[in-house]
Amino acid sequence: MSQQFLALFNHQPKGGLRERLCMMLRQAITQGHLQHHARLPSSRQMAADLSLSRVTVEAAYAQLESEGYLERRAGRGTFVSIAIPQRLASSASQDSPPFSRRGEQVLATGGCQDPPFPHAFAAGSPELRAFPHEQWRRISSSVQRRLGSQVMGYGDPVGYQPLRQAVADYLALSRGVRCSAEQVVMLTSSQQALQLLALMFLDNDDEVWLEEPGYPGARNAFLAAGARCRAMPLDSEGAIPLSGRAKLVYLTPAHHYPTGIPMSLARRLHWLAWAREQQSWLIEDDYDSEFHYDDRPAPALQGLESDSRVICLGTFSKMLFPSLRLAWMVVPPQLVDALGRARSVMDGHSALLPQAITAEFMQQGYFASHLRLMRQLYHSRRDRLLEQINTRMQPWLKPLQAAGGLQLTVCLKQGEEVKLTQHAAELGLRLPRLSPLYAGNTSQKGWILGFAALTPGEIVSACDTLVMLLSRYAQTTR
Numbered sequence: 001m002s003q004q005f006l007a008l009f010n011h012q013p014k015g016g017l018r019e020r021l022c023m024m025l026r027q028a029i030t031q032g033h034l035q036h037h038a039r040l041p042s043s044r045q046m047a048a049d050l051s052l053s054r055v056t057v058e059a060a061y062a063q064l065e066s067e068g069y070l071e072r073r074a075g076r077g078t079f080v081s082i083a084i085p086q087r088l089a090s091s092a093s094q095d096s097p098p099f100s101r102r103g104e105q106v107l108a109t110g111g112c113q114d115p116p117f118p119h120a121f122a123a124g125s126p127e128l129r130a131f132p133h134e135q136w137r138r139i140s141s142s143v144q145r146r147l148g149s150q151v152m153g154y155g156d157p158v159g160y161q162p163l164r165q166a167v168a169d170y171l172a173l174s175r176g177v178r179c180s181a182e183q184v185v186m187l188t189s190s191q192q193a194l195q196l197l198a199l200m201f202l203d204n205d206d207e208v209w210l211e212e213p214g215y216p217g218a219r220n221a222f223l224a225a226g227a228r229c230r231a232m233p234l235d236s237e238g239a240i241p242l243s244g245r246a247k248l249v250y251l252t253p254a255h256h257y258p259t260g261i262p263m264s265l266a267r268r269l270h271w272l273a274w275a276r277e278q279q280s281w282l283i284e285d286d287y288d289s290e291f292h293y294d295d296r297p298a299p300a301l302q303g304l305e306s307d308s309r310v311i312c313l314g315t316f317s318k319m320l321f322p323s324l325r326l327a328w329m330v331v332p333p334q335l336v337d338a339l340g341r342a343r344s345v346m347d348g349h350s351a352l353l354p355q356a357i358t359a360e361f362m363q364q365g366y367f368a369s370h371l372r373l374m375r376q377l378y379h380s381r382r383d384r385l386l387e388q389i390n391t392r393m394q395p396w397l398k399p400l401q402a403a404g405g406l407q408l409t410v411c412l413k414q415g416e417e418v419k420l421t422q423h424a425a426e427l428g429l430r431l432p433r434l435s436p437l438y439a440g441n442t443s444q445k446g447w448i449l450g451f452a453a454l455t456p457g458e459i460v461s462a463c464d465t466l467v468m469l470l471s472r473y474a475q476t477t478r
Helices: 002-010 017-030 043-050 054-067 086-092 101-108 133-151 161-175 190-201 216-224 265-278 333-346 352-363 366-392 417-426 456-476
Strands: 070-073 077-080 184-187 207-211 228-232 248-251 281-285 310-315 327-330 397-399 407-412 446-450
Touching: 002 017, 002 043, 017 054, 043 054, 054 070, 101 216, 133 352, 133 366, 161 184, 161 327, 161 352, 184 190, 184 333, 190 216, 190 248, 190 281, 190 310, 190 327, 190 333, 207 216, 216 228, 216 248, 248 265, 265 281, 352 366, 366 397, 366 407, 366 456, 417 446, 417 456
Parallel strands: 207 228, 207 248, 248 281, 281 310
Antiparallel strands: 070 077, 184 327, 310 327, 397 407, 407 446
């Protein structure tokens, strides 16, 4: 333990060695790092670790004993003899400076912490146990042998050119996106893309439109930039434009988050015409279009016309694995240079080595085969979860449209969402709530149940727990 005190001792104000040691121990006790009855190192050990004489340590221990901080017991050692109330321990730490209003808004969201391992029913987690680890390891070794120091330095803020080309080719063939490699900007996450766009396009009180309900990460990014966010209603064709003008409009047209509604072709064309007329930018979040099970997803909004005012973004977190920390954004040619310079100010660039490995993984065909396997796997798991809900939970849950994605949204027909969610957590279930995705006064109660990372057996087991929870709740509320 005494070695842990070395940095704290070295940071004490200048003065005599005995007094510095006393101040260090007082600080550790009042801040709660040394609890009541905690045993201190012997004076010999403390002296050796702090490069002090044993006489100095003995003198410091004796002084703190006289002040009431320590108690020395013959043959047993030196112990903390004072219990510091929790409030005093907290107040003894340095006060945090006041945050900005934007900072307080960000903190009020509660942040975002995804579970580090598959957990029923955490939303948005891909299946990592079926990932082609051997191929990834082989490609990683090959890239490191071949490129060596070339991928160990600083990189281009807009991304590694071979990966930008691979992404452009994939998007053109699978999503109908109209772009060249030069229009692809590589980032660490889709959230970073939203923050970058908010930084470059929004001033205080500029208006942004978002779907209602919708992805809270987008709202948080725009609120943090000082924008005014307005909620757009949905109908069977997708998001409905509001009156007035917005600087940015955030859309999930392929598979609305979280209801699953696909945007109709007529509504897509209407949005493109609206953006041209208003000189506004549409942000198309293509967050899970790779995983459609009942039919092929409509082509990307961005690709429906040339020179569209659409910025399209997506992430490898769901397609490959979250810790890769790679996402992409397709922007019109006139924005590439400005966004690249702005990105260089934010965090420089994405790591080169993971980009090079991902590019090779795509070029060798492993990416496409992995996606095909995952579609089949997730399709069967979605069907298993739907079967469980339809046969065992009809009195309580109503599933919404679920043509694709890694999670299934269900409406709660009876019961209290918050209370049931809390009880589920006590039983080991995560039930991401639906109502917080509404920003207005009205909302729908329910949950967003992730299924992609769960085996069929794990899905059934989790549903057993959920059925038990709902049954118990129903009995207690009769």
